Amino acid sequence: MSTLHEFLSRWAGPARWVGLGGAVLVMVAAFLPWAYLPAALDNVTYYGEPSILQWLGFALGFVTAACLVASPILAAKASPRTRRLLNLNRGATAAATASLVYQAIAAIAVALELGGLITLEPGAWLGVVGAAVAALATRALHAGSDARLRYLPTPAWAQILGIVVVLALVLVAAAYGLGLEDPGAFVAFGTFCGLAAWVLARVGIMGWISAAAAANRSALVLASFVVAFVFPFTQNGSDANMSIAAGVLIFAATAMGLNIVVGLAGLLDLGYIAFLGAGAFTAATLSESAFATLGWHPPFPIVMLIAGCVSALLGLLIGSPTLRVSGDYLAIVTLAFGEIFRITMNNLDGSDGPNITRGSNGIPAIPNLDVFGFNFGESHVIAGFDIGRFANYYWLLLLVLALIIVVFVNLNKSRIGRGWVAIREDERAAEAMGVNVFGLKLLAFAGGAFLAGVAGSVKAHVDVSVTPDQYVFMESAFLVAGIVLGGMGTVGGVLVGAAILKLLPEKLRFFEDYRLLLFGLLLIVMMRFRPEGLLPDQRRQLEFHAEDDELAEEADAQALPDLATAGAALSATKEDRA
Template identity: 85%
Template sequence: MSKLNDLLVRWAVPARWVAIVGGLAVMAAAFLPWAYRPEALDDVTYYGEPSLLQWLGFALGLIIVACLALGPFVAAKAPARLRRLLNFNRGAKTAAVASLVYQALAAASAALELGGLVALEPGAWVGVAGAALAAVATRALPAGADPRLRWLKTPSWVQILGIVVVLALVLAAAAYGLGLEDPGAFVTFAAFAGLAVWVAAALGVMGWVSAAAQANRSALVLAAFVVAFVFPFTQDGSDANMSIAAGVLIFAATAMGLNIVVGLAGLLDLGYIAFLGAGAFTAATLSESAFATIGWHPPFPVVMLIAGCVSAILGLIIGSPTLRVSGDYLAIVTLAFGEIFRITMNNLDGTDGPNITRGSNGIPAIPNLNLFGFDFGESHTILGFEIGRFANYYWLLLLVMGLIITVFVNLNKSRIGRGWVAIREDERAAEAMGVNVFGLKLLAFAGGAFLAGVAGSVKAHVDVSVTPDQYIFMESAFLVAGIVLGGMGTVGGVLVGAAILKLLPEKLRFFEDYRLLLFGLLLIVMMRFRPEGLLPDQRRQLEFHADDEELAEEADEAPPGLATAAPAASGEGKA
């Protein structure tokens, strides 16, 4: 082992210069054409005129060179405290691997779109070769400890400014990504976004952002809401993009209710989509559609409450007899309930049962909402921007999402939320400590179902029609997958998981036949490298990692005010 260390030390300086050459090659590749024809990516055919995707590759190369240039200075000249906060070697290693992945993916996307490697121009080959050279050379550099930039003491206004900048970058990335029509360009850009987060975590930036968010929760919530509200103004009146955004919010609102059942109470529900369907059918039957089967048409706020209550009652009905079982048996029973709901909606057609849902035909022609004189079905011009139908519903869903998040957060912090977590951790121990296990399980089912019913009432008007075939088992599976992917028990995790699982199928329609394969591979990778989810809470991160003692020590060593943020951020460099 000592010989290996001596060898690494001996080759560290030459390897650093080789890696710098590789980073410079990656930067130079951005100014060379990557493909022969403009159809590939975002037209990467020009000399000296990089497209945005080429500039992104340039940025990764620049990070490699900057980290390699600053590393020796920090190691030799910087104070000991600064050396604990920064680790440019680790950043260079991560940036080199990220650059190799990005360059290889961009080249592969262009080759697939243009019919083979022969369509690639010199820039693609130079970029891949330079990134590979840097990735191999940086392996000889000492890794060192994880950077602890989150310990850096900064004024509150700097932290708030950092939060605003991060959310502005998220808004810009979302606006640009949704506007990409080319599948290869979208995949390449999405990969860069993920790789950029990985590099930022390796440099400690994400740890600092996490600590800043912990210390300025109110500013974070306000800035996030403002960014979400402004999003429709970036879409130039595109109904296609805003329909995707509205679908993400519906999916997220439904998943937030399921997060109570799965993430907090630890109950695996595979038929949860039925509660969303119950809310949608309730709103459809009470709407002013010519095909509605109930003659009563109350105002929409009342319809939302009724839809939520109907779903909650279904939750109580299914929960009362089935919550006495657990584990795999509960999953099977809830799966059966989802199928029973769909079959029942098909049978309420006036032949096999009362005519409530019109059977497999469903209830079409559901009119658009009109609240306080505002017609959600018409386009409006606001501040010179055209706001279409789906943007109107997006803002309504944003308000609904805000209410659902408020309910979820307050429940999570309450005595009820602590009881759910106790049941999830150890049901027998919770019961022995006096927790009303059955009552809290039933409340979780009913509460989650209520939130899903509210989301379903809006979905009925967004989709214009409601049919039983919209609410199948696979939709429940995707809801569970979104929670697992993002991070169970957290608000941010649900939003990220919903965005990924709703956005990818819409932008990668050519991959539709292999969608389940893609999701399966994604979950396998997550279970291997990030089992706690992309945005986990502290408790679940400590549960899934073997280095619990290390995380606890970091929390104890952290400066005052950051002890709670340290464990949550410490795993980011390992993602």
């Protein structure tokens, strides 16, 4: 690979023009048909009238050309500091590579959906060839060091504006992606989103956005909540899409509780789905369903607390003997607990045990919530938009998730959270330093179970029925996979992982028989190229990339204010004592 790069570097000057030609071919290909029939993608059969997906291909070609043209100008006229902040050669290489991947994915999707490569039209071939030429030519450019736009001095208003623009783009992308019915179009669009984020990271823009988000956390949280709240207004009353969105929030709320156990305390729990099921069954038995086995029907806020407490109590009962073991043994014991829970729920049918859950039949016909006169099962018209049943539950789950995130963040920053992290890093060292290892482990188990129980109480009403078969081992495995994929110990990582693992099965139903294969390949790729997750915390990122000097410098720069504050406090204490 190094020999090829040295050979190409000798031809850097001509390669820039060759790459520019390839980028122009990619842009021209967007105005040509890609498929013979309109059934593939989003109807890419017209001359001179690009579809949305063709415009996205054009955008990648345009970015490649813009970087190739602007890079020598920047090198000739800009200061060394500006060149360090913005590396357009690296951006050109990344954009050309992304363009090749996108064009190839789109061509493969057309061929699979229409029955062979013969169904590809000239635009698809021209796009692939042009992107391949640009990707190969840009390899000859001197990439240099990573762009460091994160260190660019920017006023607060510009940082907040950047955050708002990014979240608005996320809202538009989510609305468009959920509206795609064609699997190939969804895969192509999802590929483009991932590639676009990668290109922005290589140019340095993602680093700047990350720094802006860290400096304006309040604005980030407020803007994120507003975007999430507005999302149902973009779906034109679609219950199908809002059902998927509600499922993502349930998955995220449950995974946030598991994130305490796995991400902070480092305890591998493979039976966590049982706590979600305990909350759901508690809410179902206390509901006004004709099949509910208990005659008490308290208000739903009370039901949520009871469901959380039941799950937490179950966590304490199981955790007390279970947490005496660790590592692989803990994983095996928790896996067994999950299966014991499902079997127990099947046996509480009035025959093998007391009639509480009605056995394998479960509790159906759970009525919709009616809280303070607001019926979640009825459609409402708000500001001229039809808001259906699942949108109502989406907003409720959004509120529940916000409360869970507040609990998680405050625990993470507290003395308890630091104790959990110490246990995760080295249990024996933490115990030697006076950390109550068993007590904090038990608290993590019970706290995570409580949050899962709260999420389960809402899930029971969203799903209308609760049965034991909904809470099998694979659901626990997907929860753990979501945390690993997104980034353990972080809020954003859990949300991203939940969105990916819930959206893919829903939008790629033709791939249902190979779902486990897809998830396995996804995790293998992640472990190879980004083992810390998509949105990791800085501590874990440094653990996996200890040789990255830039990350170490950034961590030191962020640690200096804390050290200065601690030093000032220590000096003040000494003066007071004197």
